[in-house]
Amino acid sequence: MKHFFITAYYNIAKDKSYTCLCLFGTTITFIFIALALQLMHICSGDYPPMTNANSIIRLDMFKNTDGKNIGGIYYKEANAFTKNLPDFKHISLYHSNAINALAKEQLHNTDIGFVNEEYWNIYNYKFLYGKPFFKEDCINRKQVAVMTEKLSKTYFNKSNGLGEKFSFQGKEYEVIGVVKNVSMFSTPTESVIWVPYVFDKFIPNGMYKYTLDVLTPPSIPINAAKEKIAVAVQQYFNTKNMKVDFFPKQIKTLKETSENNIPGGKMFQYGSTAALLMLLIIPALNILTLNSTNANNRAKEIAVRRAFGAKPFSSFILIAGENFLITATGAITGVLCAVPVMNVLRKNIVGNSAFMDLEIIDHIDYNVILCGALPALIVFSLLSGGLPAYLITKRNIPTVLKE
Amino acid sequence: MIKLDKINKVFRTNEIETHALNNINLTVEKGEFMSIMGPSGCGKSTLLNIMGLLDKPTSGTILLNGINVEEMSEHKTAELRNKTLGFIFQSFHLIPALSIIDNVELPLLYRKGVSYKERKERAVEALQKVELTHRMKHFPSQLSGGQCQRVAIARALIGQPEILLADEPTGNLDSKMSEEIILLLCEINRSGTTIVMVTHDIKMASNTSRIINILDGKIL
Structure with a gap:
């Protein structure tokens, strides 16, 4: 040697x-x-945070049988719609808007996600500091936020932005959680900051609908889950006298969608x-x-x-x-x-x-x-x-x- | 000790065939100091390489201590070279990266069961024989040609080979150095090692017990 x-x-x-x-x-x-x-x-x-990607089904925009866009789940009916899916415990509501947030006397253009508490159960964000917001926070309209470490650095010049405040659309929010940065190739949304959905004014984009992510439980086979979800969506649009083109075979999990979205x-x-x-x-x-x-x-x-x-x-x-x-x-x-x-x-x-x-x-x-x-x-x-x-x-x- | 029977060696390059050795029959006896002489390109080095299992003959049989080496694997011939044969080259071929003592112990590196301590002791012993112990920490580039060749001899001797094959060992040295080397080889031969030496120099060859002359691949 x-x-x-x-x-x-x-x-x-x-x-x-x-x-x-x-x-x-x-x-x-x-x-x-x-x-x-x-x-x-x-x-x-x-x-992470897409570790459940093969069990998540996204309900976003729908088309009718003529191929015309008929929108998504209306924001006021979203909570009622989730009750049509009693077997599914975790359904998140999500809507995003580009906002100008004021932090430390500086304006930042950021894509903000308005989400319900289930968002944190469905996606495995790693919390570096603090915690997510819960159902009570949403009900009690607590002005709290979760953001990525990188955004915390941008807003407050530090990784741990817990307790720091920023404001947008006339309201001030307190940071209660900081999550690990996410890759653009493994993120459910483009948002890097999240607040309770109850504060969503649907401005400036004016799309009054939520994107729903349904986590299918392990006890229900994925094909059976797809059928149940298809029926719920069809019922929702039937009540509006609309014929939605949405059948189990068309439904894809986020993993299947991402595979389809990647070129090739x-x-x-x-x-x-x-x-x-x-x-x-x-x-x-x-x-x-x-x-x-x-x-x-x-x-x-x-x-x-x-x-x-x-x-x-x-x-x-x-x-x-x-x-x-x-x-x-x-x-x-x-x-x-x-x-x-x-x-x-x-x-x-x-x-x-x-x-x-x-x-x-x-x-x-x-x-x-x-x-x-x-x-x-x-x-x-x-x-x-x-x-x-x-x-x-x-x-x-x-x-x-x-x- | 070494018996060559009907050895032929043909070098083929594209369409040219060179018969380097033609039907060579030769026996080297134990304890002999044989020199092989002949003009450049007559095949003497080729013969030495074949005797030393560095090259294979095109046809013919080599018996080394009665063992036919023709069918031996590369693995086995390497082992045989390590245990039975020692080599001295005209250009010394010392490894510049290694110190003198490391160069000398090289053959023992490839021998099983020799400890680090034993390797060092035997290397010092071999260097004592060539009177170069004071240079053992030096590197080949720091030594003269004659000293390098003495190191090469120490390296050839360390494994206590039965046969020492020397290819023009004085070819790169002046007359004084050459004399020193040939005297050293004679001394080694007297201690019982068989030596086969290729040389151009009749003066050097005259110190050996038998001279073989080769011309155009044939023994005269």
Whole structure:
């Protein structure tokens, strides 16, 4: 082992430009591999707060049998409508509006979500500080709010905005909960701040309807749940003498919808895997050429070792192991740099868009990276370093020594 | 000790065939100090490489201590090289990354059951034989050509091989250094190690017990 590390250190230190190029190439590669892995994980639909995505059915806008838009569930009838679904305990009401909120004497344009207490039971937001608001808060019209950590920083210059106040539409709200930031690829809504639905004035957008998210209980099979929901919606529109085009087969869970919304649907996941592989193979091939040159420079050393009894495998390990040390260092650096790089990209790409308050990737889940990046590192290392090492150990000893 | 029977070696490059060795029959006896002479390109190094299991003949049989090595796997030949053979090259071929003592102990790294302590002790012993213990912490780049070749000899000896194969060991050295090296090899031979040496230099060859002359791949 000592011999291996002495030789590896000597060779790594001797060819500084080669080492730097390899490190740089691997770091860049693994920044993007880490981001791609994380993005794939987020888009899979099981990522917080969307952990129940495959059991949530959204009721938003409906069409009649002629294909014309007939709106959604009218806000005054929303609570009554939920009573048509007695088997479903958790039904959230949601409506959003773009508002100008005043915090610390500064105006902020923010997308605000007016939600009922069930919103917090259906979506698994991680509360960093405080708590959500409950049914009593809604009934008693308590002017309270929950916001993301990022918005708390924007509004109050601190992560923990508990007790801080802001106002909009003539009312002042107190922050009672701060949740972890969410990714724009794993969020039920675009909102990053939520207040009780009872304060919704439906201005400025004037859409007097709620989006209802129904969490289907585990005791009801999803197809049976879809049928029950379809019947309830049909009854609701029948009372209004409208024929709604809404049948169980058309109903999709949020997970199914997100898969459909992603370009290419399920193909996205195959596509992402292929893209990830390409991301791995192209730089690996570049580093492979670098390594081939480096390995050729060391062909004599390997030939001498073999002449004195080194077996092909131990010679292979010597070269490939050295490459593994460099690529592993590059890979770890890449993974650690992924989040800062993402933040720079986010600021430059979506900084001024409607998603400015959402993250592309809220954080790096190191379990995901470990499960994905580690095999990728082994493949990358074997491709870029193993192949030249193998070829070197296969060369004729006298030919190499004569060169 | 080594018996070569009808050894042929043909090098093929595209459409050109070069017969480097033609029907070589040769026996190296235990304790012998043999030199192989001949002009450049006559096949003497090829013959040495085949004797040292570094290369395979196109046809023919090699018996090493009575064992036919023809069918041996690469794994087995590596083991045999490690235990039975020692090599000295014209260009020394020391590993620049390693200190002198680390270079010397190299063959023992690939031998099972040799502890770190034993490796070091034997490396110092081998360096004592070539009178270079004071240089053991140095690196090859800090040594003269003659010293490098003495280190290479120590490396070849550390595994206590039965046969030492030297390919022009004095080829890169001046006459004074060459003399030192040949005297060292004679001493090693006297202690019982069989030596086969390839050389251009008749003066060097005259110190050996048998001289084989090769021309165009054939023993004269």
